Amino acid sequence: MDVAVLGATGDVGRQVCTQLVERRVLPPTSRLQLVGRPQGPSGRAVHGLAADLTDAYDEHAPMLDVALDPSEVVADVVVVAAGRTGGTEPGVPTDRAQLAAHNAQVFATYADALAENGSGHEVVVVVGNPVELGVAIMAQRLPRRRVIGMGAWLDTLRFRREVAVSIGVRRHRVTGFAVGQHGDDLVPLWSTVRVSGLSADERAGVVAQVRGERTLDDYGAELQAAKGALAERASSDMGAAFRLVDSWPPDVRLAARPWMTQQSGAKTAVATASATIDLIETVLDGRDIVVAGQVALDGEVTLEGAPVHGVLGVPVVLGPEGWTQVLLPELAPDEERRLAAVAGRIAAGVRPWLDERVDAQVDGRR
Numbered sequence: 131m132d133v134a135v136l137g138a139t140g141d142v143g144r145q146v147c148t149q150l151v152e153r154r155v156l157p158p159t160s161r162l163q164l165v166g167r168p169q170g171p172s173g174r175a176v177h178g179l180a181a182d183l184t185d186a187y188d189e190h191a192p193m194l195d196v197a198l199d200p201s202e203v204v205a206d207v208v209v210v211a212a213g214r215t216g217g218t219e220p221g222v223p224t225d226r227a228q229l230a231a232h233n234a235q236v237f238a239t240y241a242d243a244l245a246e247n248g249s250g251h252e253v254v255v256v257v258g259n260p261v262e263l264g265v266a267i268m269a270q271r272l273p274r275r276r277v278i279g280m281g282a283w284l285d286t287l288r289f290r291r292e293v294a295v296s297i298g299v300r301r302h303r304v305t306g307f308a309v310g311q312h313g314d315d316l317v318p319l320w321s322t323v324r325v326s327g328l329s330a331d332e333r334a335g336v337v338a339q340v341r342g343e344r345t346l347d348d349y350g351a352e353l354q355a356a357k358g359a360l361a362e363r364a365s366s367d368m369g370a371a372f373r374l375v376d377s378w379p380p381d382v383r384l385a386a387r388p389w390m391t392q393q394s395g396a397k398t399a400v401a402t403a404s405a406t407i408d409l410i411e412t413v414l415d416g417r418d419i420v421v422a423g424q425v426a427l428d429g430e431v432t433l434e435g436a437p438v439h440g441v442l443g444v445p446v447v448l449g450p451e452g453w454t455q456v457l458l459p460e461l462a463p464d465e466e467r468r469l470a471a472v473a474g475r476i477a478a479g480v481r482p483w484l485d486e487r488v489d490a491q492v493d494g495r496r
């Protein structure tokens with residue numbers, strides 16, 4: 131099985147490549163395609179990256195290949211890590227519209243090339259932001275079940291970790307999902323949390339204790355207040371800002387900690403790459419596994435009585451053919467309200483960048 135990484139020389143792309151090789155996800159008989167672009171510095175650096183990876187891991191590295199033209203991209207799994215990042219200056223909000231305008235072009239260029247030259251069987255893992263937009267654009271041009279965004283899986287792993295820390299167990303004992311939109315519009319599904327070794331009553335007790343009386347109806351306002359407090363604290367003492375995060379409930383920490391990490395200038399490339407590798411391993415493994423991801427729904431989920439036709443982060447069964455089923459259990463009323471509102475906001479955010487001419491062309495081919 132072969133993997134291509136678009137944006138291989140970026141912070142995230144480089145981490146994905148390194149972890150793929152270091153963790154021996156790909157055997158020496160597989161091919162890892164490092165994709166750069168001819169007009170940018172990545173066109174040169176991508177050759178150097180291939181040499182550096184060989185230097186470090188020659189004994190077990192897969193075959194390393196460089197591609198500079200989107201038409202040359204060919205693999206069983208394509209990781210989309212190309213694109214601009216949001217702002218990282220403390221207190222300066224990310225301009226999502228600007229980010230969307232630039233990255234929509236990047237997503238569309240590669241999606242068109244894959245639709246034209248790909249096998250039609252590749253699974254595309256979208257890492258670039260806004261991840262929902264990446265999924266929408268890719269799924270407009272490629273089979274939608276073969277496209278998954280990794281943001282909800284990263285949020286899910288963070289949610290499990292924060293819950294585990296609060297109740298004093300290791301992360302692997304906690305399951306449960308954080309879904310919705312990657313970023314401030316994520317939806318931590320408290321009703322899905324399970325802790326191995328605890329009965330339903332015991333779990334309900336510890337969840338009530340760490341969550342408190344709060345509901346998701348106030349979650350958006352809580353996150354805004356948290357960011358304000360962090361920006362103020364970080365302006366004089368970055369360490370104190372991270373300690374402030376530690377004092378909050380798990381679902382607030384889930385969003386606040388990575389935001390603070392971005393604001394610190396460190397980025398979140400290592401965790402992002404690690405969660406991406408999980409999804410790649412799942413696809414390559416050949417077994418169906420339940421993960422969370424941003425996918426293009428066509429009525430598989432109904433929220434507040436209305437079927438969702440658009441991108442949303444949800445729990446799905448992922449396997450070698452892409453995602454096959456959505457596994458969203460019955461939600462608590464506050465969860466369903468927030469998820470329905472988020473689905474609407476994603477649809478509104480994505481709409482300006484979708485090309486209706488593509489729908490017409492694709493419909494014509496079907």
Ligand SMILES: NC(=O)c1ccc[n+]([C@@H]2O[C@H](COP(=O)([O-])OP(=O)(O)OC[C@H]3O[C@@H](n4cnc5c(N)ncnc54)[C@H](O)[C@@H]3O)[C@@H](O)[C@H]2O)c1
Pocket residue numbers: 136137138139140141142143166167170172211212213214215216233236257258259260397398399400402
């Ligand atoms: N770094 C993180 O912590 C993180 C976490 C999650 C998601 N992301 C997202 O992943 C994407 C990449 O992030 P990064 O931190 O690696 O950024 P980066 O700036 O380090 O790298 C960007 C990569 O994209 C490529 N690229 C940029 N514009 C391009 C274009 N027009 N065509 C083709 N390639 C282009 C660059 O050559 C480079 O390889 C961003 O969209 C970012 O929002 C980043």
